[in-house]
Every structure is written in C-alpha cells, then in structure tokens.
Amino acid sequence: MTPDRRLAGLEDRARLRLPAPVFEYVAQGARDGHTTAAAPGSWRQWPLHPHVLRDVTRVDPGTVVLGRTTAVPFGVAPTTLQRAIHPDGELAIARAVAAADGLMVVSSNAGTTFADLATTGVRWWVQCYLPADRTLALPLLRRAVEAGADAVVLTVDTPVVGTKYSTDPQGTVIWDVVDPSMLRVNFDPGYDDAPGSEKALDLGPHDIDWLRSTTGLPVVVKGVLRGDDAVRAVDAGASAVWVSNHGGRQLDGAVSTASALPGVVAAVHGRAQVYVDGGIRTGIDVVTALALGADHVFLGRLPLWALVDGEHGVRETLSELRDQTLETLRLTGAATVPDTRGLVVVEGAKGL
Numbered sequence: 181m182t183p184d185r186r187l188a189g190l191e192d193r194a195r196l197r198l199p200a201p202v203f204e205y206v207a208q209g210a211r212d213g214h215t216t217a218a219a220p221g222s223w224r225q226w227p228l229h230p231h232v233l234r235d236v237t238r239v240d241p242g243t244v245v246l247g248r249t250t251a252v253p254f255g256v257a258p259t260t261l262q263r264a265i266h267p268d269g270e271l272a273i274a275r276a277v278a279a280a281d282g283l284m285v286v287s288s289n290a291g292t293t294f295a296d297l298a299t300t301g302v303r304w305w306v307q308c309y310l311p312a313d314r315t316l317a318l319p320l321l322r323r324a325v326e327a328g329a330d331a332v333v334l335t336v337d338t339p340v341v342g343t344k345y346s347t348d349p350q351g352t353v354i355w356d357v358v359d360p361s362m363l364r365v366n367f368d369p370g371y372d373d374a375p376g377s378e379k380a381l382d383l384g385p386h387d388i389d390w391l392r393s394t395t396g397l398p399v400v401v402k403g404v405l406r407g408d409d410a411v412r413a414v415d416a417g418a419s420a421v422w423v424s425n426h427g428g429r430q431l432d433g434a435v436s437t438a439s440a441l442p443g444v445v446a447a448v449h450g451r452a453q454v455y456v457d458g459g460i461r462t463g464i465d466v467v468t469a470l471a472l473g474a475d476h477v478f479l480g481r482l483p484l485w486a487l488v489d490g491e492h493g494v495r496e497t498l499s500e501l502r503d504q505t506l507e508t509l510r511l512t513g514a515a516t517v518p519d520t521r522g523l524v525v526v527e528g529a530k531g532l
Contacts, residue, residue, distance in 0.1 A: 187461065187500055190485035194265075197488050202264045205354040206484050209428035210342035215436070216428030219459025222438040223468045226524045231513030239509045240516050241502065245476050246331055246398050246419055246453065248303070251281035252502050253517055254466055257424075257457050257478040258287035258307035258333065261354065263362040265487045270297060273483055276494035278302040280502065285333055285478065288320060291362040294327035305331040305400065309338060310387055313376025319368050321395050330398075332391050333422065336413075337403030339381045342430040385416030392417055400455070403430075405440040407447025410454075420453035420475070427458065427480050438469075442526045445473030463504025467512060471523035 195203050209216025243253045256277055263269030270292040277284040284304045286297060297304060306324035310317055321332070346353045364371075371377055380387075392399045398419035403426060404410045410421045423441050425434040437458030445454050456469050457478040469477045479501075486497035514520045 187482070187497065187504075190482065190497065194485040194488045198265065199357070200348070201354045201357050202261070204347060205261060206259075206265070206481060208344050209432060210344055210430055211432040212345075213428065213432065215425055215432050215434050218436055219425075219428060219438075220461050222436040222459050223465040225438060226468050226472060226526075228464075228468060228471065228508075228512055228523050229525060230511060230523065231519075234513035234515065234519075236510040236513060236515050238515065239506055241505050241509060243476050243517050245283060246400075248330070250283050250303070250476070252498070253470055253505065254460070254477040254479055254498075254501065255283035256285065256483050257480045258285040258335075259480060259484055260287050260289040261291070261358065261363055262484070262487060263291040264354070264358055265484060266490050268490055269362070269487075271300065272487060272491040273494050274300040274302040274304065275491045276483075276498055279495055280498045282498065283476070286324075286329075288366065289363045291365055293365055294323050294329070298327040303330060305329055305333050307333040307335060307402070308391075309335050310380045310383060310391075311377050312380050312382075313374070314380070314387070314390065316371065316374055316377055318394070320366050321391075323366055325395050325397065331400055331419070332395050332397050333400045333402050334388065334391055335402045335426075336383055337405075337424070337426050337430050339379060339383070341379075342426075342432070344429070385412055388413060388416040388418050402455075404444060405435055405437070407443045410444045410447050414448060414452045418452055420455055421448060422478070423454065423456040423458075423474075424478075425458060438472075441469065441472045441474060463501055463506070463508045466501065466505045467508040467514070467520055468524060470517050471512075471520040472526065473521070 241253050242251050270290050274297050278301045284302050286304050288308045306329040388399050400420040401413040401418045402422035403424050404421045413421050423437045423444050437456050441456050453475040455476045456474040466477050483494050486493040512523050
C-alpha cells in the first residue's frame, strides 16, 4: 500500500483491531454526527493557486510556535483514553512526536503522568478544563509546570459535554468497559467528588489572565470559531487562539474549522497566533490550513488511528504526513510556510 493510501486506510484498520466501544469513542461525534462527518474533505472547499518559477530545491516546513521552532507544521491535539487504544498511550505518541521534533498537547484526562511524559524529551503543552471552583485545578497545573509544560491550553467549548449516541444495541459505552487507571492520573484522589469539581459554566476572559498569572505560562484558548470571540481572548491576554469545534464532539451543526479559520485570522489581524484542527488527513490539508493563515495545525483522530500500532505506527504516520506536506509545498512553489500565504484566495474574510 502506498503511503497516501495507508493514511487513508488508518481508520478502517483501527475499526478492525480496536474493541468496538473504544473505536466508537474515538470516531463518534455529538448527536447525529453531521459536523464530525463533514470535517474530512472540508479543506477541499479552498482550491490552491500554486506559484511556478519558484526555487523549491530546499523546502523548510518548520514553524515558529510561541517563540520556538518546530520541524513540522503540525502537532498532536489533546485526546483522552490513549491507553485504551494502546498500552503505551501518551508515551508512544510523545516519543513519536519527539522524534519528529514536533509538539504534543496533553489532555488533563491523560492516563500517563506528566512526569513520565517529560522523560521522553517531547515538547508539550497541557490542556485543561477549568472547574467551577478554580482552585481545584491548581494541583494539576502545578504538576504540569513542574514537569516542563511550555503552555496551557484552555478548552472553552465544553461548559457541558455534548450528547453522544451509542450504536451498541445494549447501550454499552466506553465508560462501561474502560479501566479507570487509563485516565485522569494527574488529578488528586477524590477530585471528582469535591464540591465545585464540575466544569465551569461561567468561563470568561478573566480566566485567561488567571491561568497566565497562576502558571507563568502563555495561554492558548482552544475552541474558538468566531472572530469576535477570538478578539476577546486576545484582548484578555491569550498568546494564541485555536480554531476548533472539538472534532464535532460538542455542538453538532457547528461550522467547520476550514470555514471558520479565515474569519478568525482576519479578526486577530496578527495580534496573536492562530492554530487549527479538524479533519486534517493529508499534507494538502495541512498546506491549505497554513495558506489560510494558520500558524500551526493540529491532528486529532489521525494519530489515534495510528496509535493502534504503538509508537512505530505514530512515527510512520507523522513521517508520511511530513512527506506529503513537503511534496505539496514544492508543487505550490512554497519553500517555507510563510510562502504559503496567498495560495488560497479568500474574498472578504471577516470575523463575525
């Protein structure tokens, strides 16, 4: 199987090899799954306008992300239950990302301790959901800082968890079969029973400044789909905004990130970095997102499907995606990521 076809077949291979509840957990979207289903392929709404007569002998796909260079323009987004896919879970992904000189965002629900992740040498950020009682988040945040997290990613699109439907006739869902030791190992014992541990319903711009001052780290606001919300986040001190609809797992019917990205980039107007995830499956998708103004691209389900084969599977997938990205850069006449700007024509992109 050619590399391009192998990436396209990762989901089918995972379907055959993973227990049904685990596969469903990773694949499913909220409610009827319309937003999730529309994501792969959504980037093709933006045709590329390649340059010619450009020297692409040497092509550098690296990006500068919060002041540090990564060798590839894509990183791994935070996801839960990685150890349900493979026993090594986050460690396997971390080692593969470190080998690619990339960036990994680690879920607060991870099944691997931050201290263990730090031993891999990977560059990583910690993702968090703030609870109603913000002080309950402090122990986890301190552990992340002590283990070397470079930034805090505040997920803002989850005041409640979006409804998902099980396809199992008996109604079996992942939480009925998962080993509790596979997740949330960085929380204090008894966290979920503490008053105020539920997700905050009153998130606001003030939380961005609180996180920044509490941790001393830059804050990335993840889950932004509108330009006006992006501006509020930047005004409150966010170093970056992350265009994401949570993989379609929150609001079914939400706009695709491919459609939302240009408006957010236009609204931010260079005052902060802009990242994006959602339906990225090929190097063409990566370059299209960069051409639309993303400073970095994040992968959600693709590395999870690859994780079925452990670290090797993730390494191979990241390598193939890099090769596809390099080919697309050459074919569009872009020797660097900044050269991709203008490869997509966006008429009158404005933030809402």
